[in-house]
Amino acid sequence: MSMKTARLSARGNILFGIAVLVLLLGTIQSDGAFVSSEVRFADDSAQGLSIVPASCPSSPHETPSECDEPGFNECFLSDTPPGIIAEGTTATLHWDAGKTDFTYLSGSISQGVGAVSSVGSIPVTPAQTTQYVYTGTRQHYQSRTGQVLSFSCSTTVAVDSPPIDYCPNIAGTQTSVPSGYHTEDGQCVPDPQKYSCNTNNQCIADSSGPYTSSSCDNACGSVVPKYSCNASNQCVADSSGSYTSSSCDNACGGGSNSCEMYFEPASIPPDGSSTLYWTADHPGTMYHSGATWQVPAVGSGISGDLESYQLVDNVNGESCTAELTIQCPAGQTWDGTQCVGQKYSCNTNNQCIADPSGPYTTSSCGGACAPVQKYSCNTNNQCALDSNGPYTSSNCNNICGSGGGFSCNAGNQCVASPSGSYATSNCNNACGGGSCSKSPYCDDDTNAHYSVSASCQYVSDGDCDGGGSCTKKPYCDAGTNKQYGVSASCQYVAGGSCIECPGNQSKIWNPTTHQFECRVTGCPLPVYYCQADNLCHRTYGSSPECQPNNSCSACAYGCTQSGSSSSCNPPPAPEIVTWNVHPTLVHRESTVQVEWEAKNVRSCTVRGTNSDGTGNNATGVWGGTAGSTHNLSGTKTSSPITAQTIYTIVCQPVPESVSSPVSRSTTVNIIPIFQEQ
Known part of the structure; x- marks a missing residue:
């Protein structure tokens, strides 16, 4: 192949590659799909994790920038145990500022902890609720500019501590120095009395005065007497008066009255x-x-x-x-125009008495007040004078008769009555009034108590209760040499062996030990017992009467009697009925709901390690005092969650409870962000 042909072939391959790349990009824009060897996982969708293209160049690249992993300036700081610690106890701080691709330079924790390494833990014992802040610096290991990055995180150790008493020498807890006091050597002492000179050049007490001596250090000068007119128009000495002369310049018209x-x-x-x-x-x-x-x-x-x-x-x-x-003559008074005699009238007892508005002028009321004679039938059925009698005629309206019978009147007294059914003057003790001699008693054999009716009849009205109506007495069985006492329910209770007491002492049954004891007094020992939901205390007067006295007080949670011991039930233990923190896994900057309900509590505190519920952020203070219902509930929304957060509820028992506080905790975590390098 010629060189020219080879060059054309190479150019064609390049053009082909560019065309393929253009088609690929068009596909990405049309259907959103992307295939690449460089992708990263990011929390950018409502469903959680999603895959997005790594639009930034691969490492190494300059930092920090939008291409860095989120939170490059963050760190982790927490404390254990979670929730609220008691005053004087220790919590442990845990921290971690190490991050991939970063070099840790320095770091320190506030509140005196000082410089620390990138990862570690340390115990702390704060005296009160304290926020610890972890700050430091680090640098990306491939940074070409040497830029130093800062980080910061914090946690709050909540301490359940009582209020500070600024004045231990003054009764009660003083949450601040009271007005009029200052502190010296840890004690509150009254402020020194201050004095000043008033307008009359007198040294007077004045809280803002410049002097500490009652003489004002002799700075006031001579005193100029002042005077004023009093309510009686007399001229009198008055330090704030407007006159300097003892006559008030004759302005009063009083003290020197010439009229x-x-x-x-x-x-x-x-x-x-x-x-x-x-x-x-x-x-x-x-x-x-x-x-x-x-x-x-x-x-x-x-x-x-x-x-x-x-x-x-x-x-x-x-x-x-x-x-x-x-x-006026004796017995007369002046009516404004003349002397008039004493006036009289008849009172309700038909007696003539002095009465300024009476119609009579003589002390006998002119004989108009003659008393009305009253009569009644005596025990011999004779009509006799009786100032309280029901009859005004001397024959008692022929009611008495001459020897008839007797009957019970409305007051349960036996009185003469012609139609009475009784022949004796005591009505055979049937009336139940003044002439009835029957007394209530307790049957020792059946433990049944009997009272006396209005008609002087015995009526059974329940069991003996061990009180004034029980007639059983402690005794010693000579045959068995065993002693027996009487219980609160009027039952015999066996004790130890019989004892003999000196002549100046008596055998007294102790219901607690079930033993006779030799005591100078002859009265029973005081005893507590339950009556429904009341705790009662029975004491006895002095010997020999030993009059029983009972007093009861209500038990808020009922009364329990166990053997010879009785006491009010203690308050129930505090209980956290509902504790719900949701969700417990959230995206960063999300919020959670905190719900609680507690009963049998005095108060509850609800707090998060991010200061929620403490009053140190916008969420305010959570929890509070339960009040008289001893129940407490609430629902709150957290502040945005930026790090692992622990929410804790601590509830205190009601007063007089023997129970310990109760608590619950829940941890909220952040959904992690994953990134592939």
Whole structure:
């Protein structure tokens, strides 16, 4: 083949190759299919992973650029155990900043951890919830420019710590230094009293004053006395007064009042008279019985009227008053115009008593109050005087008879009655009232309790309860030398051997040990017992009466009696009924739902290791206090997830519970991104 033919053949092959390449590109644009030895997997589709062409040149190529793997500036930092740790305990930080094709240059963790390698772990013991930040630099191993890349990541170690008490020397937990106090050597002490000079040059207490001594370091100077007019128009000392003279510049019209008025004599009989004298600085106006008239500054006049007089100075406003007293005979009073006698009336007991509005003027009420005699039938069926009797006639309306029977009245008392069915004055003890001598008792053989009815009959009303109605007594069986006590249900309970006590002591049954004990007192020991959902306490008074006293209090969760011991049931253990974090595998920057429900709890905290629920980001604070229901629930949306995140709920038991807190945790992971080199 000639050289010319060879060159033409080579050119034809090149043109053929170009044509094939054009056809191939057209196929890619038409149906989206692509076949290449250089592809990469990327999270670019809603379904998850997809295959896209590696549009960037193969390595090596300059970094960083859009051709680099996503997250070239990221790192990994987390803590264990997940959730919230108790105050004083230790968590472990784990980190990893190694990335393919990158050279780790340097890195450090905040909060005093310091410089670290690219991968590692270290224990930390924070005193409170603390965020740790891992920052560093690295460089792509094929970088031609030597560009250094920075990375950063963080994690928060949540600590369940009590509030700080800033003042341990003050009762209660002080979450801050109270107003009026400051700290010295870890204690809260009152701020020193401050003083200042007031407008009267007096040293007074003043929280913002410049002086610490009550004398203001003698800086106030001499005190200028001040005066003012009080409510009685008298000039009195007043540190904030507007006058500097003790007379208030005669502005008050009070303290140096020159108005004076009086009667002479001050008391007269109804037909007598008296002279009214007055003096003032200036002419004035006289007031009396609604009338007014002008009078000179000094004057007098005759009066026989009880009404009071008032004089007002027309210039300075000073005033004075005087009142005349009328003397009435004994037993009479002045009604404004004349002396009138004492008035009387009959009260409900038909007694004549003093009464200002009564219709009678004599102490006998004119005989109008004669009492109404009352009568009743006595035990001999005779009609006799009785101030409380039901009859007003002396024959008792012929009810008593002359020797008939007796019957029980409405008050369960045996009274004489002509139609009564009983011949004796105690109605054969059938009334159940004052004449019934029966008493409730407990039948030791059957343990049945009997009470007394209104008709003085015994009525069975249940079992003996071991209280005041149980008549069984602890005793010692001489034949077996065994002692027996009485239970709360009025049953005999066997104890140990019989004992003998000194003369100054008595044998007392101890229901807890089922033993007799020698004690100075002769009364039973106090005992607790359950009554429905109440815990009751029975104590006894002093010997020899030993009066029982019972007091009960409600148990919120019921009462349990085991043998001789009784107590309120403790609160139930806290329970996390629902805990759901979904989904747990998400694309980067996606969110998750956190749902919870707990019961029998005092409070719950719900937090994520990305600071969700802590109040340190936009999600706010999750959880809270359960309140009186002791139930708590909630649903929250997380912040965008950018790294592995652990969500934890911790619930505290209700007060007085003996249970420990309960917790649950769930980890949310990021869907990984794969890339083929």
